[in-house]
Amino acid sequence: MRADHQLRAFEQILSSYDGSLPLHRFLPTYFKQHKQMGSSDRRWATRHIYSFFRMGKALSSLANEERLSIADFLCHDTLSQIVEKNFPELVESIAIPLEKKLGLVKAKYPDFKIEEVYPFHAAFSGDIDQEAFFASFFKQPDLFIRVAANDSKSIITRLETENITVKAISDTALALPNGTKLETILKEGSYQVQDLSSQHTGEYFKPNKWDKWWDCCAASGGKTLLLHSLEPVIELLVSDLRESVLLNLDERFRLAGIKKYHKKEIDLLQNNDQILHHYAFDGIILDAPCTGSGTWGRTPEMLTFFEERKINQFAAIQKGIVQNVVKYLKPGKPLVYITCSAFAQENEEVVQHIVDTLPLELEKMELIKGYENNADTMFVARLIKKSQE
Secondary structure, three states, rough: HHHHHHHHHHHHHHHHHHOOHHHHHHHHHHHHHOOOOHHHHHHHHHHHHHHHHHOOOOEEEEEEEEHHHHHHHHOOOOOOHHHHHHHHHHHHHHOHHHHHHHHHHHHOOOOHHHHHHOOOOHHHHHOOOOOHHHHHHOOOOOEEEEOOOOHHHHHHHHHHOOOOEEEEEOEEEEEEEEOOOOOOOOOOOOOEEOHHHHHHHHHHHHOOOEEEEOOOOOOOHHHHHHHHHHHOOEEEEEEEHHEEEEEEHHHHHHHHOOOOOEEEOOOOOOHHHHHHOOOOOOOEEEEEEOOOOOOOOOOHHHHHHHHOOOHHHHHHHHHHHHHHHHEEEEEEEEEEEEEEEHHHHOOOOHHHHHHHHHHHEEEEEEEEEEHOOOOOOOEEEEEOOOOOO
């Protein structure tokens, strides 16, 4: 029976996975090691393992097969043989709205508590609508791209020609089905893959022509590219602890046509005066290392494997980095603090620590509720360095 075959494949993957690698990196390696799995087997196994982890800690006392059946029913509007086998009474409800599906699951399993999907919700940031946030984990977030406003119409036309569903969120932000392969459709450099909430953080940059800006945790350069799109005539310094991601940044900048920038490999938890003693910036972007707890809709395995102690660890790192970078910011100029966390300890509490201990005052902060737009949930604050007396 096909359902039993798919279930065995799922169980084998689940027993092999320990959370030490992101699931999207683990699965390709696993499939290479199990070449007997055809493309259909791989597709169903990927669907099932991701659906299963979207259950988080909910109904954790049930057997894996039963939890998988519930998860697959909630996560998809197309029928799987596992749902058909275990829940024949729900087959006709496969395409109804998620809210009604959750009601059916609750009726069938009175112990089902949606808040158990997402751990550590007592630590939430801002005024998150918890019910909507928890429910969002049963739906894969969209793929968002950022394009030049002048190119938007032609890019939409090109995508629609390829029968790709595309939604224009703004003049520069487009939403596509997750997993859309753009490499063979759109010209390199004509778009940037960037979550909608991440694009929104650019509203806090406000660069001026000829400014000197530092993206101090640049990673592959997404925020710098966003900054450059807002004001191309600026001087850029990008830095990161990891050389490998800075190499990726070089390639992204090349494709985007950015040729003039400075790049440094820096550990921001150390004193970097010897490297940066002569720098003074008109703006600093700190896209801080964090738990990523606002992005677990893309990495739902974290709902199971995340350890609460890491919240404290990241908060300490964030405070340490701010302490070490603020000295290079000119008075009256902004530090833009960003996380992709849903935890107050990494967001509002870090901002409060900054205001209490450093010569910075808060201008504005926001929890960006990505779950309202099928996107990531993020946090951004703009703080201004006080003038020297």
